[in-house]
Amino acid sequence: MRIVVAVKQVPDTAEVRIDEERGTLIREGIPSILNPFDSYALEEALKWRDELGGTVIVVSMGPPQAEAVLREAVSMGADEAVLLSDRAFAGADTWATSHTLATAVEKMGNIDIVLTGKQAIDGDTAQTGPSIAASLDWPQITFVGNVRELSEKHIIAERYVEDGSEVIKSSLPVVVTILKDANIPRLPSLKGKMRARKIEIPVWGKDDLELPEGEVGLDGSPTRVVNIATPEIFTDGQIHHGEPEELAKLMADSLLGTEDS
Amino acid sequence: MNYYLSEELNDIKEICAGIAEKHIIPVRALLDEENRFSREIVNAMSDAGLHGIYISEEYGGSSEMFGGGSMALCIATEELSKACGGIALSFAANALGAMPIMIFGSEEQKKKYLPDLVSGAKLAAFALTEPDAGSDAGGVRTKAIKDGDYYILNGTKQWITNGGEAQIYTVIALTDPSRGARGLSAFIVEDGTPGFSYGKKEDKMGIRASATRELIFEDCRIPAENLIAKEGYGFIVAMKTLNRSRPGVAAQAIGIAQGALDEAARYASERKQFGKRIDSFQGIQFMLADMDTQIEAARALTYSVARMIDAGEKKYDKESAMAKVFASDVAMKVTTDAVQILGGYGYMKEYPVEKMMRDAKITQIYEGTNQIQRSVIASALIKETAARRK
Structure with missing residues (x-):
């Protein structure tokens, strides 16, 4: 079983603040951590690797310092790590990011499953996982809280949705996004830490992935962030008392704008 | 530092x-x-x-x-x-x-x-202490009598940490009662050996998350190959083991003390009285400063001894005793002061410092009481002085 875990280095949101004027995150002086949801994806990968044998490869797209989260993943037990880093990748939206990650997965070859956290705690889009699947043209199972079965042939996973859960069976290869209900991530071991310090982490750029300019980074990103703002909270609610029929009419009128009729 | x-x-x-x-x-x-x-x-x-x-x-x-x-x-x-x-x-x-x-x-x-x-x-455990053999290892009564390819153990060990939880026990017993401490030998006894059972589980003041139990040997036959070193080496095995492990007790004491200082310093930075944070009062400041300094001194001494042992030094009984005595006394003092700084809250179980104070006490007692350790230090000093006079 060859498992890829796509991870992201994120600012520790417990410490993050927003630059109100620019609408961007203030990243200076904020410690970077492994996206917590990705640690559940990693644990799931390690758990199944320990049971079925095989290799866990962690991959991250980011600046050179994102190597730190890859080393952290190796200290927890990942076998290999690849960093996707290139000036040309800067400014990528979720489409360009997932396209770049998917291309790396193709380059690795013979991958059975790609796992990732349900979303990153900085962007909160939950798009990268599904978009990797789309880019690879693989099936996807999102918001998985319990991987019931995994074999060379198929996966049976339970996805937790708002009003219950769905059990999905899929063939491999597949992309799965993991919730924190799935497991309790392990701590690094001494052996892992020693390995993490020594392991060579290859850095793949645009040319290594043979990606054209228009498909990576800002140029390859259809999304434009126009504004980031805290939603205004409306507090001018009204409370009416009366018979149900009366109140229903009042509400309907209010919604339809027919109050005066 | x-x-x-x-x-x-x-x-x-x-x-x-x-x-x-x-x-x-x-x-x-x-x-x-x-x-x-x-x-x-x-x-x-x-x-x-x-x-x-x-x-x-x-x-x-x-x-x-x-x-x-x-x-x-x-x-x-x-x-x-x-x-x-x-x-x-x-x-x-x-x-x-x-x-x-x-x-x-x-x-x-x-x-x-x-x-x-x-x-x-x-898991492993070390079993020396008995009801009549604490600081005086010569008081061991547990006997190991040779019988062909076996030794037959009879007796009771007391206050054994990891007792009942460990699978491998290193046990000090008398093979030659006529020779006192020189008649002691060390053995490996495995959990499940017929005649080996566990007795009273202790209800302790502190370190309550550790298991402390009696070991009972009743005609417990263990293979002769489980003898460690030679017959008569038990006292030396026990002493060298404890000399080597004593910096560990010192480290435990330092950790407990540091945990208490961290709590106290944080509390003092948050607690307000008379409209001010209490760490702005000199009375509290001086306490915190002394606690911090004492811990650092204990740590420096302990690390030095540990590095000495790692460097291959053969004789370190005095230094190892010094680290244990100093660090454990610091732990008792620092944890008591931490409770004092937290005041009424410190005395309550909602805050961790009262537990730290209870946990600290044992470090002055076990692996050789601090009084015995001082005797070890003094006798080494007296010997050194005598050697210099020659």
């Missing part, structure tokens, strides 16, 4: 801090209240590779990576003790149980027992 620890020693520190945060701090008050040992936490330590740090690579461990096992053991014990002195003791007692085999065991014994301790498949 920067002790310029190697990257490897810093790894140990980080791993222990992770275990403390994730596995120990959330349950320490409960384990204390319920007087309960947690095998799960000990397993988390083995998964992280901590039980191998003081055992040679030859037997599956990694002590060479840390320049020997003593500093490694101290760093781990200290870091774990910051969170809970009781759980840290279960870790350190495992090392204590392994040491007679590590230092005096035959190649066969090392190969048979040490790898299982590294992997965490088994």
